Amino acid sequence: MKIQGIRRRHAGFSLMELVVVVAIILALAGLTLGAFGFVNQKNARTKAKLQVDLLSGALQKYHSENKSYPDSPDANGDRGDEVLYKALYWDAVEADKSSEIYLDSLDPQNNTKGGQAWIQGTNGQARIVDPWGNFYRYRTGSQARNPDFDLWSAGPDGKTNTDPKHKDSLDDIRNF
Numbered sequence: 001m002k003i004q005g006i007r008r009r010h011a012g013f014s015l016m017e018l019v020v021v022v023a024i025i026l027a028l029a030g031l032t033l034g035a036f037g038f039v040n041q042k043n044a045r046t047k048a049k050l051q052v053d054l055l056s057g058a059l060q061k062y063h064s065e066n067k068s069y070p071d072s073p074d075a076n077g078d079r080g081d082e083v084l085y086k087a088l089y090w091d092a093v094e095a096d097k098s099s100e101i102y103l104d105s106l107d108p109q110n111n112t113k114g115g116q117a118w119i120q121g122t123n124g125q126a127r128i129v130d131p132w133g134n135f136y137r138y139r140t141g142s143q144a145r146n147p148d149f150d151l152w153s154a155g156p157d158g159k160t161n162t163d164p165k166h167k168d169s170l171d172d173i174r175n176f
Contacts, residue, residue: 020174039045041156048153048173049073051118051130055151058088058103065100068151072139075162077150080138081128084151090124134158146176 013021063069070087071152073079089106108119108126119126128136130153137160140149145164152174154160159168164176 075143076138
């Protein structure tokens with residue numbers, strides 16, 4: 001005996017079920033990528049703080065040996081990274097190691113710890129860069145806010161101002 005009116009359901013997913021599954025997968029992927037971006041920014045900030053601390057320690061060693069800090073080029077700290085590179089590393093290399101290298105991790109041939117080099121260029125023209133590729137800033141003397149020296153990164157936006165409370169300085173990583 002045959003029963004009329006009953007249909008067998010075909011095996012497989014309906015279009016609506018597939019759309020829901022794809023939407024869930026896309027939402028989870030978006031959350032994961034957002035979390036990676038946050039983690040990467042946090043790691044970059046931590047790395048910049050560490051680099052500022054390393055440079056500050058090397059400057060203290062430089063001061064204890066030379067009784068002064070390297071002269072800074074201007075109040076904005078522009079090109080201060082070149083001054084730091086030369087004083088803390090390059091001058092000793094150029095003098096055939098007759099003077100002290102204050103921070104050996106500034107060696108352009110061996111500075112990719114953590115995946116990104118913090119030295120751009122070679123020889124005496126090399127510059128120190130933060131995790132976002134911006135040059136570090138440095139100033140000393142009457143131009144500095146600290147009694148010794150100011151050292152900072154312009155942060156992820158690459159903008160800075162001599163006033164730490166200015167809107168362009170809110171994401172800066174600094175020693176002052």
